[in-house]
Amino acid sequence: MSHTKKFMLPDSQMPTHWYNIVADMPNKPLPPLHPGTKQPARKEDFLPIFCPSIIDQEMSTERWIEIPGEVQDAYKIWRCTPLVRAFELEKALGTPAKIYYKNEGVSPAGSHKPNSAIPQAYYNKKDGVQRLTTETGAGQWGSALAMACKLFNIDLKVFMVKVSYHQKPYRKLMMNTWGAEVNASPSLLTESGRAILAKDPDAPGNLGIAISEAVEMAVKTPGTKYSLGSVLNHVLLHQTIIGLEAIEQFKLAGDFPDMVFGCFGGGSNFSGSAFPFVHLNLTEGKKVRAIACEPASCPKLTRGEFQYDFGDSQGLTPLLPMYTLGHDFQPASIHAGGLRYHGAGSVVSQLLKDNLIEAMSIPQIETFEAGMLFAATEGIIPAPESTHAIAGTIREAMKCKEEGKEKTLFFNLSGQGMIDLYAYEQYMEGNLVNYNLPDSVIRESLDKLEKIIR
Amino acid sequence: MSHTKKFMLPDSQMPTHWYNIVADMPNKPLPPLHPGTKQPARKEDFLPIFCPSIIDQEMSTERWIEIPGEVQDAYKIWRCTPLVRAFELEKALGTPAKIYYKNEGVSPAGSHKPNSAIPQAYYNKKDGVQRLTTETGAGQWGSALAMACKLFNIDLKVFMVKVSYHQKPYRKLMMNTWGAEVNASPSLLTESGRAILAKDPDAPGNLGIAISEAVEMAVKTPGTKYSLGSVLNHVLLHQTIIGLEAIEQFKLAGDFPDMVFGCFGGGSNFSGSAFPFVHLNLTEGKKVRAIACEPASCPKLTRGEFQYDFGDSQGLTPLLPMYTLGHDFQPASIHAGGLRYHGAGSVVSQLLKDNLIEAMSIPQIETFEAGMLFAATEGIIPAPESTHAIAGTIREAMKCKEEGKEKTLFFNLSGQGMIDLYAYEQYMEGNLVNYNLPDSVIRESLDKLEKIIR
Numbered sequence: 001m002s003h004t005k006k007f008m009l010p011d012s013q014m015p016t017h018w019y020n021i022v023a024d025m026p027n028k029p030l031p032p033l034h035p036g037t038k039q040p041a042r043k044e045d046f047l048p049i050f051c052p053s054i055i056d057q058e059m060s061t062e063r064w065i066e067i068p069g070e071v072q073d074a075y076k077i078w079r080c081t082p083l084v085r086a087f088e089l090e091k092a093l094g095t096p097a098k099i100y101y102k103n104e105g106v107s108p109a110g111s112h113k114p115n116s117a118i119p120q121a122y123y124n125k126k127d128g129v130q131r132l133t134t135e136t137g138a139g140q141w142g143s144a145l146a147m148a149c150k151l152f153n154i155d156l157k158v159f160m161v162k163v164s165y166h167q168k169p170y171r172k173l174m175m176n177t178w179g180a181e182v183n184a185s186p187s188l189l190t191e192s193g194r195a196i197l198a199k200d201p202d203a204p205g206n207l208g209i210a211i212s213e214a215v216e217m218a219v220k221t222p223g224t225k226y227s228l229g230s231v232l233n234h235v236l237l238h239q240t241i242i243g244l245e246a247i248e249q250f251k252l253a254g255d256f257p258d259m260v261f262g263c264f265g266g267g268s269n270f271s272g273s274a275f276p277f278v279h280l281n282l283t284e285g286k287k288v289r290a291i292a293c294e295p296a297s298c299p300k301l302t303r304g305e306f307q308y309d310f311g312d313s314q315g316l317t318p319l320l321p322m323y324t325l326g327h328d329f330q331p332a333s334i335h336a337g338g339l340r341y342h343g344a345g346s347v348v349s350q351l352l353k354d355n356l357i358e359a360m361s362i363p364q365i366e367t368f369e370a371g372m373l374f375a376a377t378e379g380i381i382p383a384p385e386s387t388h389a390i391a392g393t394i395r396e397a398m399k400c401k402e403e404g405k406e407k408t409l410f411f412n413l414s415g416q417g418m419i420d421l422y423a424y425e426q427y428m429e430g431n432l433v434n435y436n437l438p439d440s441v442i443r444e445s446l447d448k449l450e451k452i453i454r
Numbered sequence: 455m456s457h458t459k460k461f462m463l464p465d466s467q468m469p470t471h472w473y474n475i476v477a478d479m480p481n482k483p484l485p486p487l488h489p490g491t492k493q494p495a496r497k498e499d500f501l502p503i504f505c506p507s508i509i510d511q512e513m514s515t516e517r518w519i520e521i522p523g524e525v526q527d528a529y530k531i532w533r534c535t536p537l538v539r540a541f542e543l544e545k546a547l548g549t550p551a552k553i554y555y556k557n558e559g560v561s562p563a564g565s566h567k568p569n570s571a572i573p574q575a576y577y578n579k580k581d582g583v584q585r586l587t588t589e590t591g592a593g594q595w596g597s598a599l600a601m602a603c604k605l606f607n608i609d610l611k612v613f614m615v616k617v618s619y620h621q622k623p624y625r626k627l628m629m630n631t632w633g634a635e636v637n638a639s640p641s642l643l644t645e646s647g648r649a650i651l652a653k654d655p656d657a658p659g660n661l662g663i664a665i666s667e668a669v670e671m672a673v674k675t676p677g678t679k680y681s682l683g684s685v686l687n688h689v690l691l692h693q694t695i696i697g698l699e700a701i702e703q704f705k706l707a708g709d710f711p712d713m714v715f716g717c718f719g720g721g722s723n724f725s726g727s728a729f730p731f732v733h734l735n736l737t738e739g740k741k742v743r744a745i746a747c748e749p750a751s752c753p754k755l756t757r758g759e760f761q762y763d764f765g766d767s768q769g770l771t772p773l774l775p776m777y778t779l780g781h782d783f784q785p786a787s788i789h790a791g792g793l794r795y796h797g798a799g800s801v802v803s804q805l806l807k808d809n810l811i812e813a814m815s816i817p818q819i820e821t822f823e824a825g826m827l828f829a830a831t832e833g834i835i836p837a838p839e840s841t842h843a844i845a846g847t848i849r850e851a852m853k854c855k856e857e858g859k860e861k862t863l864f865f866n867l868s869g870q871g872m873i874d875l876y877a878y879e880q881y882m883e884g885n886l887v888n889y890n891l892p893d894s895v896i897r898e899s900l901d902k903l904e905k906i907i908r
Contacts, residue, residue, distance in 0.1 A: 005531070011459060011460050012458060073541070084530075108833045170624065170873070174872065174875055177826070177875060179830070379562045379604070381628065381632075418873060422627070425630070
């Protein structure tokens with residue numbers, strides 16, 4: 001006799017609105033500051049970078065924001081994503097905990113990133129934008145936006161972090177197949193890129209530098225806007241489709257999570273999974289613990305400081321209030337390229353400061369061990385980013401075993417790892433290392449950071 | 455206002471039985487023959503190759519065969535797969551036809567192949583087998599079986615066609631990640647491989663040779679059996695889960711197909727999609743046309759002959775009655791590696807002979823054009839094999855446009871193309887060619903084939 005393992009919503013029961021957590025935050029996030037004047041940024045300050053619809057959404061304090069019909073239609077290519085009970089993983093761990101995961105890897109680009117790429121392409125098209133620029137780390141965001149731009153018929157230029165560009169040639173080809181132009185960053189195409197290369201011609205790049213390049217090109221090219229795959233509130237907003245679906249799916253399962261785990265780079269995957277549950281904490285007295293799982297080598301949430309910092313490496317973006325390691329922090333070349341980012345979005349940072357969410361950091365080898373166990377038991381090879389959420393969940397499941405507690409744990413499998421198999425090869429050959437940063441390295445990076453509003 | 459695009463079955467409504475078309479065939483397939491005696495093969499003849507449960511299933515004439523609970527549970531990791539209305543593709547073609555596809559690419563291995571890999575691993579484990587051998591072309595079958603063997607804790611040795619082994623390094627890594635050993639075929643590990651390499655050290659390999667190697671190793675190694683990913687009836691049987699789900703999903707859509715398209719290598723994907731509809735033709739008077747879409751460079755159904763032939767290149771398997779190009783036919787190095795096979799299964803061949811199914815052949819470049827259009831409109835990059843079904847569907851949709859007919863067309867998207875992006879790069883760079891075989895080449899290969907039962 002077979003049991004129910006998976007819970008799905010029919011198209012007719014899909015969420016029709018995104019959830020904007022700003023409406024419910026007891027302390028609203030501090031405003032972004034204009035990088036020149038250091039005054040709170042106004043809508044006009046963002047206009048060179050983003051289209052008007054996106055800026056309105058970024059600044060909105062409405063709780064529920066309607067998902068346009070065209071976006072709902074595109075979501076339905078693969079959404080709702082399955083909520084799956086990980087019976088075999090539970091068995092392998094011998095834990096009394098119940099483990100559920102949501103499989104965002106079934107999207108055409110292989111991750112949760114299309115959840116925001118599609119509305120961003122849609123709104124830019126609506127506002128008459130002809131071309132988008134963006135950055136990508138591991139390539140998940142770039143390929144998602146390439147797909148979305150193809151669907152909505154906009155051009156796309158991608159700056160891909162150089163270390164990933166070489167590690168993941170298939171990611172580049174995926175973007176090309178969807179019609180995007182891909183450049184390794186730092187590149188010679190922008191002043192920002194040239195400045196970095198002048199100092200170090202072999203610079204491996206990072207998300208901060210790639211953002212600088214993409215923003216610079218958008219600002220300087222007519223008909224062109226920039227698109228960001230994480231950090232900002234409109235991105236987090238779009239990603240709430242994950243948690244909103246999950247809440248309905250848990251009703252079908254007759255269960256409800258005690259803890260939610262998401263991997264953490266800039267915040268899009270964690271926030272999308274967790275915010276709808278935090279909403280229930282804030283409005284219905286639920287007590288779901290939301291845990292952001294970040295790499296030990298890039299520990300802004302657990303070891304960074306809360307202060308104003310730039311979103312990019314070169315200081316082109318507005319200043320954002322964030323937990324940060326300093327905008328010129330150079331993350332180690334871990335395989336979870338999508339988590340190699342120095343800061344966290346303002347909304348997530350404020351929530352962490354107010355103890356409404358939590359964070360843990362996990363060393364690289366532990367995350368791959370978790371990924372291998374997941375592949376062996378549940379059959380899916382996870383993206384290296386996603387293994388952070390699995391590792392966090394496994395830590396808690398083992399604690400449940402020690403303590404004999406039957407908690408319900410939920411994590412978001414942000415993507416599948418088919419394009420990241422080189423990383424698994426490195427793990428299997430014993431070539432992976434943990435990057436344990438001495439405090440002095442983090443201190444040094446933070447000390448360089450100007451305390452702008454003090 | 456958003457419309458319903460996708461149709462899914464909840465776990466509780468998943469099919470619990472596979473459909474065995476042999477029960478309904480007006481002319482049963484001719485029996486396989488022992489390669490030595492040329493007499494109909496008995497169960498004992500298969501025992502060196504397959505485990506008893508699989509042989510029983512291969513020979514069964516029962517109409518409905520129950521899916522074991524453990525297999526149903528593993529299916530539920532990703533099944534049911536979405537049935538999706540391709541509104542955007544329809545719009546791009548300007549066709550009055552309605553187009554639906556079933557997305558088998560959402561499986562953990564990226565294709566429909568786990569549908570048979572999982573039950574094969576399950577039955578072999580149940581029968582006490584410790585190790586399986588298999589062949590793989592593009593790598594879809596090998597990676598599916600690697601996943602299944604990991605889930606059911608059996609060792610696996612894979613012989614991967616050499617041309618694909620080099621074109622698709624990620625496929626090899628995927629199998630390694632699930633714990634399988636992978637060897638390029640022809641290899642030095644078997645007499646069959648050594649014989650080929652002696653004649654041509656640079657032989658690119660093909661499915662027929664890889665099968666010879668895998669069968670030879672299974673026969674010669676204690677505790678070891680062989681597993682095949684297509685052609686045989688038990689494989690086609692397992693794949694009927696696709697069409698059985700689709701029939702229920704079409705009920706949810708309030709629609710029903712006039713034509714079903716599947717790509718054709720050995721028959722597993724086409725048969726799995728089409729047989730449940732052919733069942734309705736045979737028992738309920740429906741008139742669904744089932745079209746097998748094969749590569750023009752490997753045209754056994756449209757240009758081969760119906761006769762007894764070996765399943766492998768070296769003549770180790772039982773003789774099967776099949777449409778074939780001759781077992782030493784060397785298919786061109788097209789990118790749809792999974793379709794590079796000289797013959798068709800006995801059941802499919804008999805059905806084609808009896809005009810209960812149809813076939814068409816499609817040149818390589820047309821299939822990639824179809825794949826690019828599908829990626830641009832529906833957002834999913836298809837496996838090169840699957841593009842054959844898309845191209846076949848597009849041909850018919852354009853005919854509907856010319857004739858002003860509103861048919862309902864259904865194709866199976868057998869897999870996603872993330873690991874096949876090298877092939878798309880070759881297409882985009884204009885390096886692909888069509889292989890138009892002169893009749894003499896096919897004639898020559900067929901003439902060499904001994905007419906054993908005449």
